Amino acid sequence: MAHAIRFKETGGPEVLHWEEVVVGDPGPGEVRIRHEAVGLNFADTYFRTGLYPAPLPAGLGVEAAGVVEAVGEGVTHVAEGDRVTYTGSPLGAYSTERVMPADSLIRLPDGISCETAAAMTMRGLTSAYLLRRIHPLTAGDTILLTAAAGGVGLIVCQWAKLLGLTVIGTVSSEEKAELARAHGCDHVVQYRREDVAQRVRELTDGAGVPVAFDSVGKTTFAASLASLRRRGLLVCFGTASGPVPPIDAMQLAIGGSLFVTRPALADYIADPAERAELAGELFGHVADGRIRIEINQRFALEEAAEAHGALEAGRTTGSSVLLP
Known part of the structure; x- marks a missing residue:
């Protein structure tokens, strides 16, 4: 059975709950993805506290990497079995698997693991637009x-x-x-x-x-x-x-x-061609070892509340990932 972190009210880390969820088949333009690693980002706490509004109850998380398990009608740029990563809406990355829009997905090169991708997609693309576009x-x-x-x-x-x-x-x-x-x-x-x-x-x-x-x-x-x-x-x-x-x-x-x-990352990766260019430069640097991705904290996905506490208290360095 699939599981996800969800919250019914805004507040501290204690509002996060581990729940069983039903994941259906992908519709047109959608995919079903099985997550291997989920990114932990400070922006996640903004949704949890209500600084960024979200209709409740809601899932959480905007970044993860994993394997495509099924594709819906009209999806051509990824296929079943592809390793992919993503960052951006809709919320719901804090899950073992989910159905989501296929347009958000970026195929991973062979030299980058799903764990590394989950730790760097949002941070890396943010770094890319800061240094290459601003x-x-x-x-x-x-x-x-x-x-x-x-x-x-x-x-x-x-x-x-x-x-x-x-x-x-x-x-x-x-x-x-x-x-x-x-x-x-x-x-x-x-x-x-x-x-x-x-x-x-x-x-x-x-x-x-x-x-x-x-x-x-x-x-x-x-x-x-x-x-x-x-x-x-x-x-x-x-x-x-x-x-x-x-x-x-x-x-x-x-x-x-x-x-x-x-600035907001979404406005710098909204154009698929620009996103591909930034991602290509980022992945190239990481795959060739010019940029090292430091995963200094790993938490079980069901321990998301503990992860949020550490993040907000400043007890983390580098990147953190949640592992399903």
């Missing part, structure tokens, strides 16, 4: 990256070095500082005991950085903004500490004609 970065540029030891952070650090960039990364502990350095972070700032913007100015001869990538949000927004050089860009791509506060447009002018964007 701003025309060139070799020699310096970037600021919050949560440099997180799942996206470790990928961005490695990819940035391939592009010839210098990375200033923020972390919360010496353990995370060592991890970030091991993955290519050039300068590590421990934000709990150092002034981030001041250190960035010191490291850039007073100029600041052209781009700051901020996945933390509420508690880091001001420092990231203050770290930018004239006409710099702040990329707010996550809200781990809470939503970014309202922006006073005049402060952007006073700070040096600054720019702010709040």
Whole structure:
């Protein structure tokens, strides 16, 4: 019998429940997939708490990898037996198997396991659009990256070095500082005991950085903004500490004609051709060993509540997966 994590009300990790579910046959444009690994992402907690609304009761999770067990009418780009990965709506990845739209699926190359794919599809594609689509970065540029030891952070650090960039990364502990350095972070700032913007100015001869990538949000927004050089860009791509506060447009002018964007992965992979291009570059780097995917935590799928607790408490580094 198939099982899934579901929730009937919003709240803490305790609202998550392991339930038996019925999985039918795929309809037109759909597939039935058996999951081998499920990705754990901070965005999952937003749905659970209600920050991101979802009709209740609901499943959870937007990323997983596994094997196609059946295809519906009209599905041609994947076939029964294919190993695939995906990220995006609809919710329901926290399950042993499910029926879902086939358009979301990306076929996996032989050199990448389902476990690795579940740990990197969302984080890797996020890293891809951040570095390859958001701003025309060139070799020699310096970037600021919050949560440099997180799942996206470790990928961005490695990819940035391939592009010839210098990375200033923020972390919360010496353990995370060592991890970030091991993955290519050039300068590590421990934000709990150092002034981030001041250190960035010191490291850039007073100029600041052209781009700051901020996945933390509420508690880091001001420092990231203050770290930018004239006409710099702040990329707010996550809200781990809470939503970014309202922006006073005049402060952007006073700070040096600054720019702010709040991108979403869905808008950078909506076009199948662009998604394929970003995925191809990502998978190529991983398969050839240029980018290492760190799976530092593994939880049984039925222990999703425990996994959420660890994630929200900052007890995780790199990527985490849930195993059915």
